[in-house]
Amino acid sequence: MLNPRFVDRESFVLAGVTSCGQLGEIDYAGVWNKQFMPVASRLHAISSDAGSYGASFGEKGKTVYLAGVAVTGDTELPAGFVKRTLPAAHYAVFDCTLATLNLTGEEVYSQWFTDAGMELDAEAVGFEYYLPYNEVGDMLVQLYIPVKPKQSTSAEKHGGIMSVFDVISERRSIRKYKNDPVPGETLRRILQAGLLAPSGANRQTWKFYVVQGKKRDEMVDVLKKALDNREKEGENVAGARHSFEIMAQAPVNVFVFRPNRKAPWLASTISQNFSDIVDIQSVGAAIENMLLEAHELGIGSLWVCDVFSACNEISAWLGEETELIASVCLGIANEHPAARKRKTLDEAVEWLS
Numbered sequence: 001m002l003n004p005r006f007v008d009r010e011s012f013v014l015a016g017v018t019s020c021g022q023l024g025e026i027d028y029a030g031v032w033n034k035q036f037m038p039v040a041s042r043l044h045a046i047s048s049d050a051g052s053y054g055a056s057f058g059e060k061g062k063t064v065y066l067a068g069v070a071v072t073g074d075t076e077l078p079a080g081f082v083k084r085t086l087p088a089a090h091y092a093v094f095d096c097t098l099a100t101l102n103l104t105g106e107e108v109y110s111q112w113f114t115d116a117g118m119e120l121d122a123e124a125v126g127f128e129y130y131l132p133y134n135e136v137g138d139m140l141v142q143l144y145i146p147v148k149p150k151q152s153t154s155a156e157k158h159g160g161i162m163s164v165f166d167v168i169s170e171r172r173s174i175r176k177y178k179n180d181p182v183p184g185e186t187l188r189r190i191l192q193a194g195l196l197a198p199s200g201a202n203r204q205t206w207k208f209y210v211v212q213g214k215k216r217d218e219m220v221d222v223l224k225k226a227l228d229n230r231e232k233e234g235e236n237v238a239g240a241r242h243s244f245e246i247m248a249q250a251p252v253n254v255f256v257f258r259p260n261r262k263a264p265w266l267a268s269t270i271s272q273n274f275s276d277i278v279d280i281q282s283v284g285a286a287i288e289n290m291l292l293e294a295h296e297l298g299i300g301s302l303w304v305c306d307v308f309s310a311c312n313e314i315s316a317w318l319g320e321e322t323e324l325i326a327s328v329c330l331g332i333a334n335e336h337p338a339a340r341k342r343k344t345l346d347e348a349v350e351w352l353s
């Protein structure tokens with residue numbers, strides 16, 4: 001089996017010459033021999049390391065193959081050259097030679113991914129790094145493949161089929177998350193499951209704010225400030241602090257609001273009380289649907305009401321004037337807790353017949 005090393009690489013810029021076409025149509029040897037070689041010394045004069053790079057970019061339904069060199073982002077390019085930026089990524093790096101490059105690539109895709117429990121990180125860009133040639137033997141090449149751990153859904157672990165009861169009984173509150181993002185499609189499906197919940201008079205009294213990526217840092221600052229404020233007001237914030245630490249670690253936080261209730265926490269009339277109780281149950285159903293769908297898709301979750309301790313600060317940050325009901329952490333679980341104790345049927349149910 002291939003034995004790559006793993007490397008994290010910051011975003012960087014390539015400059016060079018390109019050929020564009022459908023995958024399989026590009027004449028790679030031609031790009032290197034006819035386009036790159038005649039300008040190689042000009043490109044190496046502006047490059048930030050001694051090697052050469054080849055990388056394919058998907059653009060407007062076509063593949064653009066770039067043969068070139070690494071440059072610093074602010075390098076002025078002579079006419080005729082193009083630049084492309086590769087995002088930061090986690091790579092598996094396979095050492096090979098020019099002669100074994102194609103075979104190595106084939107083995108990576110046909111076998112290695114499966115054996116290693118990895119999948120291609122489709123949001124990053126793979127590349128070949130050609131070490132400077134010293135005229136001895138075959139040219140050494142490093143094949144950089146962007147990877148992430150294969151995420152198997154709970155349904156896949158059950159051989160593709162999972163009953164609703166399986167999902168309900170296997171879901172756990174997750175309080176430790178990996179840093180991997182939740183794929184956009186998975187997130188949309190989880191939110192869609194929330195929207196499919198039943199609701200009193202079908203009022204669907206919910207609104208979701210999904211916080212992820214860089215916005216998470218802002219959220220963490222808001223939560224910290226809120227804890228300081230509550231402490232100054234003399235509140236015991238131990239529980240909230242613990243929940244906020246979990247929220248800070250989760251790659252996605254969904255804040256759930258109840259849009260038909262403007263002023264949170266105010267005493268109300270009996271009829272307002274009645275619709276409050278109905279609507280809060282409805283929002284609870286939407287949240288539970290999301291937790292269950294998340295579990296089916298292999299995503300861990302936590303329902304957080306401690307977020308009330310930051311209710312005003314979070315609302316002000318999001319510019320939302322309605323009532324915050326809860327927040328939901330989502331992400332790949334980094335723990336596998338046992339089932340928490342539940343009441344038995346005898347303890348919780350009175351049978352009448």
Ligand SMILES: Cc1cc2nc3c(=O)[nH]c(=O)nc-3n(C[C@H](O)[C@H](O)[C@H](O)COP(=O)(O)O)c2cc1C
Pocket residue numbers: 171172173174175243302303304305306307340
């Ligand atoms: C309405 C509600 C609010 C919750 N709030 C929090 C919270 O603020 N922090 C936390 O760590 N867990 C919170 N939880 C998770 C519960 O602690 C958890 O569901 C319970 O202990 C049972 O564990 P399980 O979900 O793994 O079965 C909340 C759950 C619900 C339903």
